Amino acid sequence: xxxxFLEKQKAKGKLLQAFRSGELYLTYKxxxxxxxxxxxxxxxxxxxxxxxLTYVFSIPLGLDPKEVIKKRWLFEQQFGQNLEIxxxxxxxxLKIFGKSYPxxxxxxxxxxxxxxxxxxxxxxxxxxxGRIICIDLxxxxxxxxxxxxxxxxxxxxxxxxxxxxxxFSPEELELWLIDMKMVEFQFYRNVKHVKEDIVVKGKDVKPxxxxxxxxxxxxxxxxFNEGVTHITQLKEKQPFIIVxxxxxxxxxxxxxxxxxxxxxxxxxxxxxxxxxxxxxRPDSKNIDSRLKGNLTCTMGFKARDRINASVIGMKGxxxxxxxxxxxxxxPDYDDLVELQAPYLSEKGLEKLLKDYKKTDEExxxxxxxxxxxxxxxxxxxxxxxxxxxxxxx
Numbered sequence: 541x542x543x544x545f546l547e548k549q550k551a552k553g554k555l556l557q558a559f560r561s562g563e564l565y566l567t568y569k570x571x572x573x574x575x576x577x578x579x580x581x582x583x584x585x586x587x588x589x590x591x592x593l594t595y596v597f598s599i600p601l602g603l604d605p606k607e608v609i610k611k612r613w614l615f616e617q618q619f620g621q622n623l624e625i626x627x628x629x630x631x632x633x634l635k636i637f638g639k640s641y642p643x644x645x646x647x648x649x650x651x652x653x654x655x656x657x658x659x660x661x662x663x664x665x666x667x668x669x670g671r672i673i674c675i676d677l678x679x680x681x682x683x684x685x686x687x688x689x690x691x692x693x694x695x696x697x698x699x700x701x702x703x704x705x706x707x708f709s710p711e712e713l714e715l716w717l718i719d720m721k722m723v724e725f726q727f728y729r730n731v732k733h734v735k736e737d738i739v740v741k742g743k744d745v746k747p748x749x750x751x752x753x754x755x756x757x758x759x760x761x762x763x764f765n766e767g768v769t770h771i772t773q774l775k776e777k778q779p780f781i782i783v784x785x786x787x788x789x790x791x792x793x794x795x796x797x798x799x800x801x802x803x804x805x806x807x808x809x810x811x812x813x814x815x816x817x818x819x820x821r822p823d824s825k826n827i828d829s830r831l832k833g834n835l836t837c838t839m840g841f842k843a844r845d846r847i848n849a850s851v852i853g854m855k856g857x858x859x860x861x862x863x864x865x866x867x868x869x870x871p872d873y874d875d876l877v878e879l880q881a882p883y884l885s886e887k888g889l890e891k892l893l894k895d896y897k898k899t900d901e902e903x904x905x906x907x908x909x910x911x912x913x914x915x916x917x918x919x920x921x922x923x924x925x926x927x928x929x930x931x932x933x
Contacts (some may be wrong), residue, residue, distance in 0.1 A: 548584045553580060554618060555634070562614030564607060566600050566905075579603075582631075591638025592667070593619075594796055598631045608632055612859070621861060622668060624878075637668045641865065647699045647884035649706050658773070660780055660814070664868060665879035673868075673879060676926055680837040680870045681809040685818045686852045687841025692864035692881050694724055694840060697786065697818050699884045700901060704782065705733050716783045718745060720790035724818075727889050730898045735781075742792040749800035752813065753781060756803065759811045764823070771812035784816040789826035798813050798828045805834035823851045841866040841881075 559565055559578050566577040577600045599605060605627060615623055619636045626633040626682075645666050652663035658676025662683065666672055677683065687693040704713060710732040718739040719725035725738050730914035739748050761773055771778050783804060791797055799813070808814055819826060819833070838852030842865065849857035854867045854876060864881040884892075898906070 544586075547586055549594075551584050551586065552561055552581055552595060555597070558614050558618040561617070562610055562611045563570065564599070564603070564614065566602055593636040593638075595636075596631065597634070601630070605630055605632075607649060618753070639668060639670055641668060641880040642666065644864070645880050645882045647882040647888065648704065649703060651706060652703060652882060653707065659780075661703060661707055662700055662837070663882055665864070665866070665881040667877060667879055670819055673877070674882070675837065675870060675872075677814050677837075678734075678809075680872075681804050682815040682835045683839070684822060684832070684835040685839045685841070685856070686822050686854075687815070687839075687866065688844050689785070690863075691765045691841035691860075693818055695819075695864065695883055696841070696866070696881045697724065697816065698727075698886075698889055701728065701784065702818065702884055702889055702892055705731065705893070708733070708780070710896075712779055713899050714779050714781045716748060716781065718748065718783075718785040718791070720735075720745075721841075724786040725784070726907070727733060727833075727886065727893060730903060731893055731896050732898055733896065745791055746794065746797055746800070749783075751805060751806075753783070753800055755781065756807055756811055756813060760807070763810070770810050781813040782816060783813065788817050788819045788820050789821070798831070802830050802834070802836045804830050811878040821848060821851055838869045839866050839881075840868075840876075889931055 541592075556578060560576070564579065567574050568577065569575070574698060581597045581601045583594070583596035585592075587594070599608060607626065609625065612625060615625070622637045622640045622641075624635045626635075628928070647663075652672055652674055653661050655672065655863060656674045656676075658679060660677035662675050662677050662680075664673040664675060667799045685693050685696055701715065701744070704715070707713075713733055714735040715728065715731070715733045716735050717725045717728060719849060720740060720742065722740045728734050729738060735746060736751070739743075739745055759771055759778060761769065762776075762778075764772055804813055804815055815835070816826075822832060838853060840849070840852040841859045842860040843849035843852055843854065843857040846858050849855055853869065856876070857867050860866065860878070864883060865878065866881060867876040867878055869876055
């Protein structure tokens with residue numbers, strides 16, 4: 541007990557030193573002497589097993605609580621950068637973690653999915669306790685990944701798609717990809733899981749989303765006929781569908797496109813159709829508020845400033861340190877969770893995808909079949925107009 545008491549006193553002294561060093565106090569004079577009014581430390585908790593040191597303190601009346609947040613640096617100087625500060629009025633909880641994030645978490649399919657027990661794995665990353673976090677897209681439908689250029693946003697999308705491709709067969713999962721910048725999704729060309737061609741032109745966005753909308757109708761009718769409430773309950777198994785769009789803001793400004801995306805977000809969960817969207821700044825100009833409200837999981841990588849962090853809905857994202865660090869929000873967590881994202885290089889992705897590419901013969905057959913289907917469609921259209929002309933005659 542004496543040892544524990546001394547340890548707490550030592551820890552308390554360390555925090556008081558931080559207050560003094562950062563001038564986080566008030567002063568008053570008594571005669572010729574100047575006295576300090578320091579914050580009051582209510583609690584010191586030392587958890588050796590979890591490698592966690594917790595302080596609860598309150599600042600004196602008259603000291604602006606914002607000063608504590610502004611002076612985060614003084615706590616980092618004293619305890620290191622691996623800490624969290626939570627505020628409730630004048631009361632603060634300071635947590636210092638003994639374990640730290642790895643500078644880089646290498647993407648490893650087996651490691652990222654070994655404890656996953658859901659249906660669609662989304663490998664998020666590793667938390668400050670060294671735990672791998674992998675969520676289920678079925679339970680947390682539709683994903684928004686935001687953050688400024690170079691923060692790790694694109695790498696996260698890459699590791700998620702690579703995981704899905706390795707986890708599912710092409711019969712179990714279809715990827716529908718839209719990449720208006722013609723940069724991020726080029727590696728997935730001719731991958732067996734990728735349905736249709738990767739959309740890179742504005743004129744092709746609406747037709748692709750129309751096909752998804754038609755598929756929603758087809759699936760809903762199947763479920764109604766069989767009297768089930770989820771696509772996985774159908775007698776004939778249907779593949780999951782992931783619609784991934786890189787930089788949503790680059791999509792054509794079209795109300796129909798917005799409506800299609802909102803429909804997918806509204807109805808997709810039960811029908812096995814999910815969105816993965818990446819966006820630099822998800823404000824009302826770049827994304828429909830109805831759509832944003834339906835995105836259950838948000839990953840916020842480093843924001844340029846406090847205003848941008850607020851737009852993402854990730855308070856503190858402007859303070860994130862290190863490449864690939866992000867904050868995540870899902871219904872299962874009361875607070876934002878800070879994670880280190882897995883890293884998969886472009887070369888690593890290319891090497892991985894070689895085993896999932898279509899052969900030249902398969903591509904040739906696919907092109908021929910597409911040409912046949914187009915001819916059939918043209919003949920069918922002509923036949924319809926021919927019948928109408930005959931009826932008029």
